[in-house]
Amino acid sequence: MENYRIYLTEEEIPTHYYNLRADMKKKPAPLLNPGTMQPMTAEELKGVFCEELVAQELDNDTRYIEIPEEIRDYYRTYRPSPVVRAYNLEKKLGTPAAIYFKFEGNNTSGSHKLNSAAAQAYYAKKQGLKGITTETGAGQWGTAMSMACAHFGLECKVFMVKGSYEQKPFRREVMRTYGADVVASPSDTTQVGRSLLEQFPGTTGSLGCAISEAVEVAVGTEGYRYVLGSVLNQVLLHQSVIGQEAHTALSKIGVKPDIIIGCTGGGSNLGGLIAPFMGEKLRGEKDYRFIAAEPASCPSLTRGKYLYDFCDTGNVCPLAKMYTLGNKFIPSPIHAGGLRFHGMSTIISELYDQGMMEAVAYEQSEVFEAAEIFARAEGILPAPESSHAIKAAIDTALECKESGEAKTILFGLSGTGYFDLAAYQQFNDGTMTDYIPTDEDLAEAIKCVPPQPAEL
């Protein structure tokens, strides 16, 4: 029998980020300035993001970008992360399929988010900046940034959606323990926040508003920039360490996956996991089946439109061409499983549009059923987000059982569910439901998408 866990050595942590865009013949569409409808220039982006990250954002050509030693050194405190053979899950399902998962949850941020946080904090520090601002909803990204800033010696100001700030105080306390300044959003510290509080005194906030506040403070504070945890090209670039490690680990034991599965909200976890495999497919070297698993309550890939849209609900960010439900679309508040973004990374969107990958949408009760099966079999309590991938992996393994095919499945277990127990409680109590938008809902929501540009 093989080992359960395939560990690489610290020397095998990737030395370069792999830039999937370099292998895409048709590149992902550029970000547009909503004022001019022209591609955002480096100059325009530098007021918001730090310089090195702007360069990475716009670079569609360099295949490998060296990872600075300082970042690799930080990665060594929690990477390489293991690829695990899910023997107990296979046995429970009675499937001939071999199931592997790449586990990114064994760090205090609880997810893969730390991979990009480390890079973003490092480049900000290297540029001589004093601090960064960001927003966080459930808190995974904010936690990751707090940890990375504590390591690299940067100030970290996190605008946390007020509803989460009050109802989920534990994530907030993790961030504070790492020295971050955590502010409930909307706050009276920004113009955007004050104006919103005046209009809606009792509001519990939104991610859109938190983004706007974070950007306002970053742009208006000497030595500060703004950072974002998903969607952007630079973030998918950093997350390529996930896929590269998985590729190396499986190659070591002579295994080639047939099917690669990831959950997707903004696309950073999925984009990172599939990157080197998708590269092989794009270059015609190998073939893989890719499956993106998303929530039925926020089905941007499976039911959205491929259009230019704002990345935020406040319309302060550039336009991105992506599968979107419309920037005013708010997923059902009873949806607990994360992945609540109205759009999708432009890289993932373009690949999906090219037919390079499939997508599937799940309701949250079936996702938590899969989470429970997995937890009992494999020991790890998965994040609700990651459990979308588990559900897809289980379904695929059961199809193999049906057909008798011994396929090899690799899925991304992007995080743990230790801060999502309120949702598990709903599931355990049998009170979990989900609201799936109707066709009418979606037709209405997509109307807020701005006028589309002429072909560039």
Add this chain to the structure above:
Amino acid sequence: MENYRIYLTEEEIPTHYYNLRADMKKKPAPLLNPGTMQPMTAEELKGVFCEELVAQELDNDTRYIEIPEEIRDYYRTYRPSPVVRAYNLEKKLGTPAAIYFKFEGNNTSGSHKLNSAAAQAYYAKKQGLKGITTETGAGQWGTAMSMACAHFGLECKVFMVKGSYEQKPFRREVMRTYGADVVASPSDTTQVGRSLLEQFPGTTGSLGCAISEAVEVAVGTEGYRYVLGSVLNQVLLHQSVIGQEAHTALSKIGVKPDIIIGCTGGGSNLGGLIAPFMGEKLRGEKDYRFIAAEPASCPSLTRGKYLYDFCDTGNVCPLAKMYTLGNKFIPSPIHAGGLRFHGMSTIISELYDQGMMEAVAYEQSEVFEAAEIFARAEGILPAPESSHAIKAAIDTALECKESGEAKTILFGLSGTGYFDLAAYQQFNDGTMTDYIPTDEDLAEAIKCVPPQPAEL
């Protein structure tokens, strides 16, 4: 530079539990039947514990006890656990000391408890039992047993102290997700519980009462036995996997620790970590300095008496000879950092009495200061319990800085603090205090210790 983390292969997971008692010339004192004041016999213990565990409890002579393949197989889902070189902490402290920690928190139970839970569940299943009962306070042990029972196919009934059940619902939900039946204690399902509820209708329960309920149900239910997560010889035996792995890992890189530090409440984590090193010391092969770190609010080693006492507050358990504060001693309710047991494992107690180890007690605010330093340096958010060991390690490293000695320190990081954020919040808010018992408090508390037996 060495690696940050020293991983063993799965083949290097210990094949045997190491029984430290075999190397103790003066053995730990036997458990006594409080009725007869005679050593508990296997026959007497078999009604409460399963047979193999009774044999392990009473075996002072067999040095190595084989770990069944089924348990090793389960260990492979989360072990071997890494030994980590705390480079960033060393740098922050500016110490010439080398600091290593053995990290047991990378599993969903969040601590080392799973090592013994796996063994106890396996032996119960092997005996053909249907289920087990146990109690849990903060919930780490209950979580570990729930996970192990889910794996080995046993029913698991956990009596959770009502105060925790209501105020810390998240641990409860983890247990339920793994299929455990979690009951708030005192409950109306036992005689002990009903009588207590009648006497004190508003009580939020205690660990002592939860133990009594769990034992009552175990003894009164066909095919059930009771399991306990610390203090007992059998538990320290199982936890020897921690020390054995640490010993193997350090030997691999040619490092011999000078100082070995663990936190201690009941003693299972400390006893497991030090086992093979203490064995070498007892056999006169090598010398080490051992430090037990305990809370100043519950200072059994540093301020208790070495006497026979009940292991529980309800006086239903056997008598154990141990450093104790008196079985009615209740640590200050404002103490948040775990390690709240009034006594101490008989093995640890006997070694301490023989002068084989030192002990030190810390107030919780200084413990959380150490936790914050560690978290920011090493990334991992430590459990408050484990942070007692961190505090001792930092103090020792700073002594080395003072003296200029490049000593090697190994400490046990027994768990993570993801479910202890309410305590971190107190610390972050600056509202954390601690109540240290006065000499008068302790003189009063020790009076409840029963009459001592004549020398056996």
